[in-house]
Structures are given as C-alpha cells and as structure tokens.
Amino acid sequence: xxxxxxxxxxxxxxxxxxxELALIGYHSAAGTMHSSFDHTYSSTKFHxxxxxxxxxxxxxxxxxxxxxFNVPVILVSGDQxxxxxxxxxxxxxxxxxxxxxxWRHSSISPSxxxxxxxxxxxxxxxxxxxxxxxxxxxxxxxxxxxxxxxxNSEDADLAELIxxxxxxxxxxxxxxxxxPIEIYNIMQLIAYLS
Numbered sequence: 637x638x639x640x641x642x643x644x645x646x647x648x649x650x651x652x653x654x655x656e657l658a659l660i661g662y663h664s665a666a667g668t669m670h671s672s673f674d675h676t677y678s679s680t681k682f683h684x685x686x687x688x689x690x691x692x693x694x695x696x697x698x699x700x701x702x703x704x705f706n707v708p709v710i711l712v713s714g715d716q717x718x719x720x721x722x723x724x725x726x727x728x729x730x731x732x733x734x735x736x737x738x739w740r741h742s743s744i745s746p747s748x749x750x751x752x753x754x755x756x757x758x759x760x761x762x763x764x765x766x767x768x769x770x771x772x773x774x775x776x777x778x779x780x781x782x783x784x785x786x787x788n789s790e791d792a793d794l795a796e797l798i799x800x801x802x803x804x805x806x807x808x809x810x811x812x813x814x815x816p817i818e819i820y821n822i823m824q825l826i827a828y829l830s
Contacts (some may be wrong), residue, residue, distance in 0.1 A: 638817045641828070645677075647698050650705055656766055657702045658711040658759060659671055659692050661734065664718045665693035671717045671786065672737040678827040683807065685823065686783040688752055690694055697823075699726060700816035703773035710762035710771050714756060715743065726774050728765065730758040795827045798822060 642648045650657070664671035667684040668691065673822040676685045676692055685692040695718060705763045712722045722731050732754050735743035745751070765771055773810065784794040789806045801809040809826075813819060 641824075642690050642719040644701060644817070645824060647701060648657060650702055654702075654705075654707045656710040656762070656771065657698075657707050658762070659698060659709060659711050660711075660755065662693075662695045662712055662718055662825055664715060664721070664737070665691035665696075667691050668717050670737055670739055670758065671715055672735065672740055674717075674740070677823055681758040681787060681827045682784060682823075683787050684783075684785040686781075686785070687819075688780050692723065692782070693721060696725060697816060697820060699774045700776045703775040704816055708766065708771040708773045711755075711759055719812045728771050730765070730801060732757055737746070741813045767823050776814060779812050782811050782813060782819050782822075784811075784823070786826075791826070795826045798825060816825075 653802060666674055666676040666679065666682055669673040676682055676694055695712060703708055703797070709726055709729050710733070710782065711730045712718070713734050715735050716733055717737060719731050719733055721798045722729055731752070734751055735745040737743045742796040783796065786807045789817065792803060792807050793807060795801060795809050796803045800811050802811070804810050811822060
C-alpha cells in the first residue's frame with residue numbers, strides 16, 4: 637500500500653475479509669508520560685484525543701474498527717505503557733514489548749534479532765489461539781464521547797466547522813458516536829485541515 641492519504645489510513649482494506657490483525661510497532665497515546673514517541677495520529681495537531689474521558693491510542697481506535705468488521709486483534713507490539721492498555725482492553729491478544737520507554741526520545745530495546753524471534757513466536761501462538769477460539773473482535777457498543785484536544789486554538793477554530801463536533805473550550809471539540817469509523821474519519825479530517 638502506498639500513499640499517505642487514504643480511507644482508514646493505516647488499516648485501509650480491513651473491510652475486505654481478513655481473519656486477524658497484528659499491530660507491529662505501535663506506541664502509547666498522546667500524553668502518556670515518559671513514553672517514547674507518544675502521539676495519537678498527529679503530534680502536530682492533537683495534544684490528546686480522549687475516549688470516554690481516557691486517552692485514546694491508535695491501537696484502541698484501530699482495534700475498534702477491526703472489531704466492526706469482526707476482525708480480532710491477535711498481536712500488538714510496543715512499549716511498556718501500551719502493554720498496560722492492551723492487557724486491559726484486549727487481554728486475549730498476545731503482546732511483544734519492543735522497548736522500555738524512558739522519555740519522549742529515549743528507550744531501551746533488546747536486539748533486533750531477539751525482537752524478530754519474539755514477534756515470530758508470539759505470532760504463531762496468536763494464530764493457534766485464534767484457531768482454538770480464544771480470540772475475539774473488540775467491538776464498540778452504544779454511544780461514546782470523543783474529545784479532540786488540539787495543540788492550538790486556530791486548528792480548533794477550523795474543526796469547529798465540522799458538523800457533529802461541539803466546541804467546549806479554546807482547544808477542545810467533542811462528539812458523540814457509536815461508530816469507530818466516524819471517529820477515524822473526523823480525526824483524519826481535523827489533522828488535514830490547514
């Protein structure tokens with residue numbers, strides 16, 4: 637897949653009939669203290685995105701979209717902070733810790749060869765678990781509140797023009813939805829404004 641702008645960005649095509657999804661090289665949500673490379677979609681636009689009052693990571697949003705198409709996330713890899721979120725939200729998914737984050741631009745990692753072996757092993761175990769019925773899609777049920785907290789008020793000014801978003805302060809826009817694709821589409825639109 638090539639090109640930066642496409643529907644559903646990093647998981648374009650998830651609606652075409654996949655059995656499972658592995659998320660390799662993911663990271664913590666924007667605002668996660670001491671997490672290296674923490675961001676949610678755009679570190680230049682979003683200070684934070686919240687889902688029902690808690691930070692929303694790309695892992696969470698992608699997992700919910702996959703779940704909409706009955707595709708379970710079976711493997712995730714990232715730092716120690718993302719691991720906590722994965723254990724809480726999709727405990728059936730296998731996890732490979734790629735690094736221990738120290739600060740925004742620093743972390744400690746095992747060798748690439750060791751990580752490659754670990755990802756391969758966990759992938760095999762994940763597929764076995766899937767075949768044994770131990771994996772399930774992570775589905776969004778009911779209505780939820782999503783808050784887009786912008787880095788600057790000018791971006792919030794523009795995003796305020798999007799139908800369905802309500803501006804609640806200088807930086808924050810809120811929406812109610814039960815559709816993870818709607819969240820993703822609005823997030824992409826806001827990121828590409830200006």
